[in-house]
Amino acid sequence: MSAYPTDSTHAPDALSWVASANAPDSDFPLQNLPYGRWRRPGETAWHLGVAIGDQVLDLAEAGLLAHADMNRLMAAPLAERRGLRLALFEGLRECSPQQAAWARALHPVAGLELGVPCEIGDxxxxxxxxxxxxxxxxxxxxxxxxxxxxxxxxxxxxxxxxxxxxxxxxxxxxxxxxxxxxxxxxxxxxxxxxxxxxxxxxxxxxxxxxxxxxxxxxxxxxxxxxxxxxxxxxxxxxxxxxxxxxxxxxxxxxxxxxxxxxxxxxxxxxxxxxxxxxxxxxxxxxxxxxxxxxxxxxxxxxxxxxxxxxxxxxxxxxxxxxxxxxxxxxxxxxxxxxxxxxxxxxxxxxxxxxxxxxxxxxxxxxxxxxxxxxxxxxxxxxxxxxxxxxxxxxxxxxxxxxxxxxxxxxxxxxxxxxxxxxxxxxxx
Amino acid sequence: MSAYPTDSTHAPDALSWVASANAPDSDFPLQNLPYGRWRRPGETAWHLGVAIGDQVLDLAEAGLLAHADMNRLMAAPLAERRGLRLALFEGLRECSPQQAAWARALHPVAGLELGVPCEIGDxxxxxxxxxxxxxxxxxxxxxxxxxxxxxxxxxxxxxxxxxxxxxxxxxxxxxxxxxxxxxxxxxxxxxxxxxxxxxxxxxxxxxxxxxxxxxxxxxxxxxxxxxxxxxxxxxxxxxxxxxxxxxxxxxxxxxxxxxxxxxxxxxxxxxxxxxxxxxxxxxxxxxxxxxxxxxxxxxxxxxxxxxxxxxxxxxxxxxxxxxxxxxxxxxxxxxxxxxxxxxxxxxxxxxxxxxxxxxxxxxxxxxxxxxxxxxxxxxxxxxxxxxxxxxxxxxxxxxxxxxxxxxxxxxxxxxxxxxxxxxxxxxx
The missing domain is CATH 3.90.850.10 (Fumarylacetoacetase-like, C-terminal domain)
Structure with a gap:
């Protein structure tokens, strides 16, 4: 059996309160939730974020991570990574109680610099x-x-x-x-x-x-x-x-x-x-x-x-x-x-x-x-x-x-x- | 001309107050001064040091460096690296006024762990x-x-x-x-x-x-x-x-x-x-x-x-x-x-x-x-x-x-x- 079976986070009818994520041709619907590094013009440090529609959710601003180290996120045990995915799914889903708070952690991707996703050793x-x-x-x-x-x-x-x-x-x-x-x-x-x-x-x-x-x-x-x-x-x-x-x-x-x-x-x-x-x-x-x-x-x-x-x-x-x-x-x-x-x-x-x-x-x-x-x-x-x-x-x-x-x-x-x-x- | 010509730090008759460095078959006489990383049993962080005879001089304890990052030392401009070599040579030389202070920054290599010299990217x-x-x-x-x-x-x-x-x-x-x-x-x-x-x-x-x-x-x-x-x-x-x-x-x-x-x-x-x-x-x-x-x-x-x-x-x-x-x-x-x-x-x-x-x-x-x-x-x-x-x-x-x-x-x-x-x- 695959280490990554389907679960509630793949439900195809689940929609997001981020409207652009619900377009049928969006690369980044609620079921995707890919991780990346971004920064604003002039910033030197990277933020960690998740793409949702045409927006990025800042993981620190949303209170989900206390660091901005992608390698550390990648190293986390599978159960912890699954927990984070579930929290993102539930928080970005329509009618989520997090909507008001997380809306402030949401930034349009346009205008941001997206980096190499992590520090690549080898x-x-x-x-x-x-x-x-x-x-x-x-x-x-x-x-x-x-x-x-x-x-x-x-x-x-x-x-x-x-x-x-x-x-x-x-x-x-x-x-x-x-x-x-x-x-x-x-x-x-x-x-x-x-x-x-x-x-x-x-x-x-x-x-x-x-x-x-x-x-x-x-x-x-x-x-x-x-x-x-x-x-x-x-x-x-x-x-x-x-x-x-x-x-x-x-x-x-x-x-x-x-x-x-x-x-x-x-x-x-x-x-x-x-x-x-x-x-x-x-x-x-x-x-x-x-x-x-x-x-x-x-x-x-x-x-x-x-x-x-x-x-x-x-x-x-x-x-x-x-x-x-x-x-x-x-x-x-x-x-x-x-x-x-x-x-x-x-x-x-x-x-x-x-x-x-x-x-x-x-x-x-x-x-x-x-x-x-x-x-x-x-x-x-x-x-x-x-x-x-x-x-x-x-x-x-x-x-x-x-x-x-x-x-x-x-x-x-x-x-x-x-x-x-x-x-x-x-x-x- | 080589970027690294001989100078006073190569003088073959210069001896060190670290007696073991003066043995004719020592790998690490006063004229060598190679850099490395070391730590004591139980320590997790590395120190930066220079080998001299059968001893290592801790660069931070000797007041020569304010960090313990070998990659940063390696990246320093040539003039700065030359300055450090000259300071080490003069301080470890016989009759140096630094002898009393630096003797406390000197540790026998035996019993220390010596690491990979730096973080190797590629x-x-x-x-x-x-x-x-x-x-x-x-x-x-x-x-x-x-x-x-x-x-x-x-x-x-x-x-x-x-x-x-x-x-x-x-x-x-x-x-x-x-x-x-x-x-x-x-x-x-x-x-x-x-x-x-x-x-x-x-x-x-x-x-x-x-x-x-x-x-x-x-x-x-x-x-x-x-x-x-x-x-x-x-x-x-x-x-x-x-x-x-x-x-x-x-x-x-x-x-x-x-x-x-x-x-x-x-x-x-x-x-x-x-x-x-x-x-x-x-x-x-x-x-x-x-x-x-x-x-x-x-x-x-x-x-x-x-x-x-x-x-x-x-x-x-x-x-x-x-x-x-x-x-x-x-x-x-x-x-x-x-x-x-x-x-x-x-x-x-x-x-x-x-x-x-x-x-x-x-x-x-x-x-x-x-x-x-x-x-x-x-x-x-x-x-x-x-x-x-x-x-x-x-x-x-x-x-x-x-x-x-x-x-x-x-x-x-x-x-x-x-x-x-x-x-x-x-x-x-």
Whole structure:
């Protein structure tokens, strides 16, 4: 059974006294209650808040928390986190006796700065989509797109925590070495010409595990706090030249963008899905295997990538949707990723971030990166305004969106994860 | 010119009123003054201290610092750090007027707990020894030991910060997947049978750089605070199975051990060395190239690995020296590593750790890992007490040592970095 079953806080007919939360297309209805950090212009310290409609409720002003430390909130025992969710649900519900008091703790999100949700100690990026791994693997290794370990190992590597930025922050095009021109030995050096996005989910760790202690699969979800959107910007030309034998480095660590609102696993309880495994793939090893994980370990989250070019922005055009995929098509579940990460005794701390890796769907048009959608740059995408893209150009804004939608349940949104490409700095 | 030239604090004839610092073989004479964190049994907060002989001077008790935050000390401007070094040197020097007051701030190191030197935000591991890369590459890829990018790119990847432990902490043998037996497809699962150490230097970042801002090679050393010993424990069998295509992960992140005393680049000023590049290697690209770096960018630090098995310990035997190498044989200098890390705009924070990668010398017996010394396990090492080792066994203690020694200068030691292997936890 999932560590986060549905309960009264998922009742689809419950409405909030915050009117904007009741719009059917709101990302943040009463049943969502995602956590984030915000501040007013000029403030240096962060507040902790919960998104409700187009408002944020300050947890301290509402008398719900005596601190503003998201990592501490994430580390709280499951029972305490459940209690907080219930208190928020009841207090924000129509006819709540808290309405008068809490209305003063409510602030319109517009005009506030939303930050990276917590202090991120370590950031790990996985490679959980077999569709992404196969398509990309075919470009790098046509003779063997999927390496033999992929079927067994939730492949992952460590990423850079310092350069994770909040949604809305611009991202500067990186400079670096790329493969030497044909017939030459000296690499090129300059701005990346193959800048890309990667559509991912970010999984935030809740309860930590001690160094040396593995987390069993059955317990794994109790160590996961919640989910965000995550854009793992990638410079494909830097990556192709540097990545052997130790993996990506400067191709990734110039920036990654995270969305501000952490949607808890509790809010996602109605949207669990069975794990989809292609028929030709073996069952996981016992430490990564359970009936519960097989039947409801995946998350049914619709994911979208939108691109707004500078020309679109100037014309008041909101952008093109480049792709749609679903997190339930991943080859490994969040619980499997966490359990694998700790099987050797590696310690995860509250606030640590696990990226799922690019979440591409099975169809070619469901690729979660331009590398996939443009076939490695060979087939440029035709945009609705007549422009083309093989990779990102300066001024392009990439917007990730995600939401859960099922008959009988309120829509639960992840909000958006947005970043605009700035031109490369001229090397001195 | 080096950012850290020699000055009065390197005067080889200067003695300390702390008698143990004046022994010719002391790692911590008056000219060293390395920083670390210590506490008494039962204390939870760390003190900041400087090692002098077999004592530690508490920086707060001596009136030199009003805080105990090593990251803040590391972030201080170069002029401030120089001022602190000069004050320590003068105050600990023979006949200093501070002797009476500071004697009360002096504590014997024996009996104190020495910690990880600071809060480590991000940890990057490089691959800076061409000798290590060639020997190991030959085992993994006999047809192409050194990949074409090695000559140009200071290869690096991100490691795990959460599992970096202080010298003296035991290290539990990791459990995980390894390559399937010949003719089978299902991987093995269990304790690593090829557990290894890696002899590295740890380089701690001092002044940070902002996201998006590259650090020029000429400025790189002003962003480096100092140096420790670093053991990047590695499970070779886990590594061989998991490392493609994204690099090492569970094979490394179960533990890394760092020595407690950060020897500043100022203390190392008399031990600079020219960069050694094999004749068949090209000159670095311009952003990684300068005459200063070529002539004095390297560090002349003698490095040793010692092994004390459980049987040796029971017999009162201090252990065997397995190898000796020198940090000056690295293919890239610390300044080159730092500049490369930031060329794409990646931000380094005060207290971030850069591992050099295994520092093997050019001769086969100078390998900085058992993987090299035992030819991938094929030629077990014969130990002085009759035991043999291909890889580490439970109860083995690995001790890294490092020191600088040149005629006309006082010996500057790095102390030691020590860890003992515990048996694997039995999977439930």
């Amino acid at each position: 950031y790990t990026d996985f490679y959980a989509s077999i569709h992404h791994a196969t398509t990309v693997g075919r470009q790098f290794r046509p003779e063997q797109p999927l390496l033999p370990n992929y079927s067994w190992v939730p492949i992952g590597y460590h990423g850079r925590a310092s350069s994770i930025v909040a949604s809305g922050q611009p991202v500067r095009r990186p400079v670096g070495q790329t493969r030497p021109p044909e017939g030459q030995s000296q690499p090129r050096f300059g701005p990346s010409a193959r800048l890309d996005y990667e559509l991912e989910l970010g999984l935030f760790v809740g309860s930590p595990n001690a160094l040396g202690e593995a987390v069993d699969l059955a317990q794994a979800e109790t160590h996961l706090f919640g989910v965000t959107l995550f854009n793992d910007w990638s410079a494909r030309d830097l990556q192709a030249w540097e990545y052997q034998p130790l993996g990506p480095f400067l191709a990734k660590n110039f920036a990654s963008t995270v969305s501000p609102w952490v949607v808890t696993l509790e809010a996602l309880a109605p949207f669990r899905a069975p794990l989809q495994r292609p028929d030709n793939q073996p069952a996981p090893l016992p430490y990564l295997s359970s009936a519960d994980n097989q039947q409801q370990g995946a998350l049914d989250i619709v994911l979208e990538v939108w691109l707004q070019t500078a020309a679109m922005r100037a014309a008041g055009h909101a952008g093109d949707r480049l792709s749609t995929s679903n997190a339930a098509d991943a080859f490994w579940t969040p619980a499997q990723l966490l359990t694998h990460h700790t099987v050797n005794g590696c310690n995860l701390r509250s606030g640590d971030l696990l990226g799922t890796g690019t979440l591409s769907g099975p169809a070619p048009e469901q690729g979660g990166s331009l590398l996939e959608l443009s076939a490695g740059g060979k087939q440029p995408l035709q945009l609705s305004n007549g422009e083309q893209r093989s990779f990102l150009e300066d001024g392009d804004t990439v917007i990730l969106r995600g939401f859960c939608q099922r008959p009988g349940w309120r829509r639960i949104g992840l909000g958006e994860c947005r970043g605009t490409v700035l031109p490369a700095r001229t090397p001195r | 940890y990057t591991d490089f691959y800076a020894s061409i000798h290590h890369a060639t020997t190991v590459g030959r085992q993994f890829r006999p047809e192409q030991p050194l990949l074409p990018n090695y000559s140009w790119v200071p290869i690096g990847y991100h490691g795990r910060a959460s599992s970096i432990v202080a010298s003296g902490q035991p290290v539990r043998r990791p459990v995980g997947q390894t390559r399937p037996p010949e003719g089978q497809s299902q991987p093995r699962f269990g304790p690593s049978a090829r557990l290894d150490y890696e002899l590295e230097l740890g380089l701690f970042v001092g002044s940070p750089n902002a996201l998006g801002e590259a650090v020029d090679l000429a400025q790189a050393e002003t962003h480096l605070f100092g140096v420790t010993l670093f053991n990047d424990w590695s499970a070779r069998d886990l590594q061989a199975w998991e490392y493609q295509p994204l690099g090492p992960f569970l094979a490394k992140n179960f533990a890394s051990t760092v020595s407690p005393w950060v020897v500043t680049l100022e203390a190392l000023a008399p031990f600079r060395a020219p960069l050694q590049r094999p004749d068949n290697q090209p000159a670095p690209l311009p952003y990684l190239s300068s005459a200063d770096n070529q002539q004095q960018g390297a560090l002349d630090i003698v490095l040793e690995v010692w092994l004390q098995t459980a049987a040796m310990r029971a017999a009162g035997h201090a252990g065997d020296r397995l190898s000796t190498s020198n940090a000056a044989d690295a293919f890239w200098t610390p300044a080159q590593l730092l500049t490369h890390h930031t060329v794409n705009g990646c931000n380094l924070r005060s207290g971030d750790l850069l591992g050099t990668g295994t520092l093997s010398g050019p001769a086969p017996e100078q390998g900085g890992s058992l993987l090299e010394l035992s030819a991938g396990g094929k030629q077990p090492l014969q130990l002085s007490n009759g035991e043999q080792r291909s890889f580490l066994e439970d109860g083995d203690t690995v001790i890294l040592r490092g020191f600088c020694q040149r005629p006309g200068w006082r010996r500057i030691g790095l102390g030691e970095c020590r860890g003992t292997v515990l048996p694997a936890r039995t999977p439930r």
